[in-house]
Amino acid sequence: MTDTPTPNSISPPRQGFSLRPANALNREGWVTAALFLPPALLLFTLFVVLPMGEAAYFSLFKWNGFGTPEDYRGLYNYERLISRDIFKTALWNNMLVILVSVFIQLPIACGLAIILADKIPGGNIFRLLFFLPYVLAEIVAGLIWRFVYDGDTGFIAKFTEWFDLPAFYILAEQDYAMYAILAVIVWKYFGFHMMLFIAGLQAIDRDLYRAARVDGASAWQVLRFVTLPLLKSTMKLSIFFAVLGSLQLFDIIMPMTLGGPSDSTQTMVTYLYNHGFIRAKLGFGSAIGTVLFIICVVFAVVYQKGFFRDAE
């Protein structure tokens, strides 16, 4: 037996051969990628990426949809957009949805999650019930609540009748209609956020609670110093969904107010639909779409930055 390694003399490596970049596995990888990726890439490029780019392109034109865009106007549509009050209303309404989601819906969802993450009798039924509105189509939620809010036949009608007040049409009040819609949004979505929090709570190691108890923390202190800090990533996620939801808010508004009265409940998307699509102002509408797109990008970047900073 030879003890020390000695170079084997059978055949020196043939350089040209061994330097070949791909071997069989790599080659098959390429074949697989070439077979498996095109459907997704094609679909995605055609219906997601291209339209985004086209929105940016169309937004530079004044175009009523006939033929191809030819009347180049540069940033004209954006200037017009920014000078509109409705645009500010729409932006503010989107912002309101986010604010309400964060400062009202999130605490409600978190609180209910803390109650329901414990095993209490009937807990599962409550979870399902609270989640139920999330499953309803937004259109349906809007319709149901339009009925609830109806000053003649709905809940509000009944209440005004009980207290002998004049009929009150909340969706016709430009000062209140948006708040009525916000209530519906909380009604529909808190259950979803609650589920997120329940999942987040269940991921927390039970031993931490025991340790905190042993360390002498009260129930409140456990919540304040253990539970809530550990739910931070869930809160971020909840905010992420709230922002994304706000930016595409459309279906609930349409059956309830169509964006009215006096455009007081327009969001970016209803504005895009009502003032871009319905009025056949494709360039203007595309400018709204592009602004929405930019908001998404900015949000994504800010969100990612914040996320990574905390992770470090």
Next chain:
Amino acid sequence: MQSEPLDPGLRKPWNFVLLYKYLVLGFVTLLIIAPLITTALGGFKSAADLRTNPFGLPTVWHWNQYTDILLGIDYWRYMGNSMLISAISVFVTLLCSTLAAFTFAHVKFFGKEFIVGYLMVGLLFPVATAILPLFVKVRDMGLLNTYWGVILPTSAFSLGMSILLMRNMFEKLPRELLSAALVDGCGYIRFFWHITLPLSRPILATVGIIAFVASWNQYVLPLILLNSEERYPWPLGIMEYQGEFTTDWHLILAFVTLTVIPAIVVFLATQKYIVAGLTAGAVKG
């Protein structure tokens, strides 16, 4: 469900904290349920009954308001359209995204991260951003007012999330399984077919159900892309119906109830997958 309560103090019998918790839960339940119950009952009431007595049981049960809808053609046509659009959308989504997610999870090739990043961009953008150019695009492709015109964009916009969920899942498969299969004589394609797919049924179900629900409930795409009522899915149908009967709320509520019931039944049957999928989607952060 964990066995340990979050707050160990809870175990005391007849705890007031527990009582308060039930009071809160009861109150929230009422807020959730009241509109829904009223809606379902409202469908049985006459217009006058609904007006004077929105909360109580119907004084006379008008079954015909439900049966009229069920015996008419519109309801079934809307449901059939939704079913068709959603089913094909889910199929297309699953087909494209499993193939792509598998490639991303298991195959090494140059430029992979770039392509993944490219597809993930789609996660961020709501369909609504692009309705105008989508409309133009679908028109130029000659797909306006066709089922495919709705199906393809729907699938395209659900790709990002589906690929993400499935890639996470595929990557959790032990790497040795791939090695073993390669040694056993599989290529990537056979591995995909014989190992990955059979092992991924739960995630396929989850992704499929989520895509289905999204497509079933969607409103804005069909609204701009479909013209003839014959092809309307139910959310457009219900708006059409509502437009026709405006504030004949008793009829609208009956229609609403009938469109909601399938969704609730499916939800109860598949809630495990839905919740799992949403919270798994949550992992991406």
Next chain:
Amino acid sequence: MATVEITNIEKYYGGYHALNDINVDIADGEFVVLVGPSGCGKSTLLQMIAGLETITGGELRIGGDVVNYLPPKQRDIAMVFQNYALYPHMTVGQNMGFSLRIRRDPADEIKAKVERAAKILNLDQLLDRFPRELSGGQRQRVAMGRAIVREPQVFLFDEPLSNLDAKLRLSMRTEIKELHQRLKTTTIYVTHDQDEAMTMADRIVVMNTGVVSQIGAPLDLYDRPANTFVAGFIGSPAMNFMDGTIQGGKFQAANGSSWALPSDAKVTEGQRCTFGVRPEFVEAGGDVAAKVIVTEPTGSETQIVADMGGEHFTCLFNERIAAQPGDTLKIGADPEKCHVFDIETGLRL
């Protein structure tokens, strides 16, 4: 069955040189164990043999044919994985027959082969079970059965026993060894456990940081380790090392002790070197003084960790020794069973 020739194999991961000029010739029917600490490249080498990793340079032959660029399925090998890698959605029988199914063998032939393999491994009662219904040892046997069924030229084992408990590990070790004696298939076996390597291998390849440290039969490695790495890695408890110089034909350690040199040591007076004594060859009653720190009796043996000039020194006695911490022992060793290494290169002198 076939030979495996590994010639000048190199592996780079980007700029990282993972394997450096590996040369191993494995004879037909031989049981070779690749052993080394984690990160030494032994698993990488095995994966390259299997075709699961690309080969950056050099040549790999199985049965005389260059297979560098063949995919795993064309190399006619079978592999057993650390985590078994059983397909969770297939029964034991389907798992074992899967590779044959992929090869499109006739169904009855697959059945016959699976049953034969199952018989060998005592799995015949379990063929319809799913992996999740099996114990760890049973899963391990299924993984082996899957390998056997293919009747490959070479078996590859990647730390197959590391997920089993200590007792099962010992019995599986025997089973694998028996299996090899029965089938006589060329086998390459990777482990980090030198005990496993010593008991199972016809020949051991000791690897460290991407290079082969030594190749040889188990006892050769034990008796004549080529360098301090092999000397320290093979054998348990590990060899005691001391640095010092050759003075007056003896090794004078820096810790103050003095040892006689083995007769074949090629050393010169005044040379600085490392001296190695295996604990099991330490004898009571020498002229080296060692202060007892800990005594660990196991019944049949007594292990004593002693202090020698501030360094730990391990002794293993076959008899019971009633030493208390703080006692001073007088010890020595048979010079022919001691080892001298170059202090710089670590190579045997």
Next chain:
Amino acid sequence: MRNLVTSVAAAAVALAGSAAFAEDVVVKWLHQQGSEEVREYWDKLAADYSARTDGVTIEVQHIESQSFKAKLTTLLQSNDAPHFFYSWGGGVMQAQVDSGTLRDVTAEMGDGWADTFGEAAVGAFTYKDKIWGAPYLANLVGFWYNKQMFADAGVVAEDIKTWDDLLVAVEKLKATGVVPIGLGGMQKWPTHFYYTHLMLRIGGQQGFVDAVNEVGDGFAGETYIRAGQEFKRLVDLDPFQPGFVAADQNNMYGALGDGEHAMQLMGSWLYGRQKSKSKDGIGLTDDELGWFPFPMVEGGAGTAEETLGGINGWLFHKSAPAEAVDFVKYFLSNEVQEDMAKRGWIIPVARGADAAIADPFQSEHSARIANSPYHQIFYDQMLGPDVGLVVNDMAAELAVGNVSPEDAAAEIQDAWLDR
């Protein structure tokens, strides 16, 4: 259940694409007819025509009216383009002509077809000296009122000659505790009837022509500011029902029939709908229902004889086959038009067919349109959706007092310049 199966099957066929009619001529017809009754009648017309002509199939398509205009533009440029479709003429039609999507039917009209319609009717579909479509119906807007309520309040409709008279009437009605005016504010176009009617009464035909030609301040000029001011005088009386901002016009038809308010400014089409949409299905009988034209404004250039309304008809896509024109000829033939007029659905523009109008209101409207010195097409049709909808917006904003008459006029002018 069978319905479901058939519709799924039908859908599958539609997906597969239909090649079955390759030999025959398919004429695609697109409309936005809301009434189911009328739709059925039209379907039957199409079927009859198909049966009579060998190998011609009329494929009827229907889009819900709210999105009809928005979708039409794009639809016309797709290969799913209808061969002939409903149109309100005006700015939308002009844009369609400019983009070359329409078929010129001057030749067919020259063959004596044009003579079967009134001159103004054909004029509504004439642009750049060519005829692009066939007129079908006309309508006009005026006040419909509940005779009983008027009588109770001591208001005589025939005496409401001026805008001021109307305001007085409103106050009188209010004093009796009824809602003077019903308004479906959600859709906005019913509100714009007030605003644009006032424009017509104050500026007359010339006012509109000047604005369109950007003479002076255009839509931001004196006429239009004053229209807003006058409208505001009405609004300040709080004449509409509570919650009118979110009220659906589809409800308001029935509401008049149910006696929930005293009057409503609405088009000719209200007549049938106040019956069909009312709770009892009867609504106000011909004896209980009254109509009077929008009063004149003192000092205005317009008279009470000028009318506001629409002339709607059918336009042809450039791909339309001769059969499409032929079918429209059949559709607009006296025989068919008389039948539809008899049912009270339309005021036909086909000469002579108006004689078949059964109810007194429609006859009166028909006569008024015929005698009108100037029939102002609805602003939201005439000006196209981009400008027209801004007029609607401004009318709605004025109705809730969100905007000053000056700003409203300026906003319309801004939209006009931006069109």
